[in-house]
Amino acid sequence: MLAIIGGSGMTSLTTLAQASRRPVPTPWGEPSAALSFGRIGGQPVVFLARHGDQHSIPPHQVNYRANVWALAQSAPIGIVAVAAVGGIRGDLEPGDLVIPDQIIDYTWGRASTFHEGPDSSVRHVDFTEPYDRALRARLRDAALAIGARVSDSAVYAATQGPRLESAAEINRLERDGADVVGMTGMPEAALARELGVPYAAITVVANHAAGRAGSRQEISLEAIHTVLAASMKQVQAVIERMLRGDD
Ligand code: HPA
16 A cells, blocks of 8 residues: 645646545544545555645644644555745746655744653664655655656755745755645654655655745745646656556
8 A cells, every 4th residue: 555645736636436435533633634445556545635625724733743643544555745946946847746855844833743741762763864765765666757857866945934034044944954835744854764664755846945036036836836736747657657557
């Protein structure tokens, strides 16, 4: 079973065959939506819409613990997280796919561990390589196989949102070494690591990050939606290719 978390622009998977929906309660509360179980390319898949079925839950209010916990109940071989990002690095264009290999966490106030509270002992996990190498390679190979423009080496900056960044904030993220910026990468990746579930992200560059398309040019939300509508179809094709294999 492969678990997929869909982000902005992907509240469902049109490629998911024979799907059945099941609510999965957790000790951490309700996940963002019922889980959809089905098949893609003949392989079992469970899908969850990160922001809810109606895209109503903003990034800082997503119950990441419930989401990751619920998916982990199916003992998946891995979690593929799909997300929209802003492109900081100069070569990234809207519509490009990016499979990050590193992450920097700028979020705050989010419940970010399963190990807290009076009945829990402190636990630290290694996070040197936040994304699973093998799962990233499978995503990259599938993306290349369908002819997508893809970058598989990038640092993802996780910001709090829901607002977009200022141009100065983007300059700071770049100085820190970030290539793309999004609002949902953390604590999702760390929670998957705590549960020992391999986790990788495939992100879509929805827009040039603030200030990167010209210093005074505002980011058009309409343009973002247009890019995501097309590119999320491509992400679905990548996932299908990955699950179908090379046939
Ligand atoms: N910043 C943060 N998150 C995003 C962006 C952005 O520019 N675009 C899509 N998600």
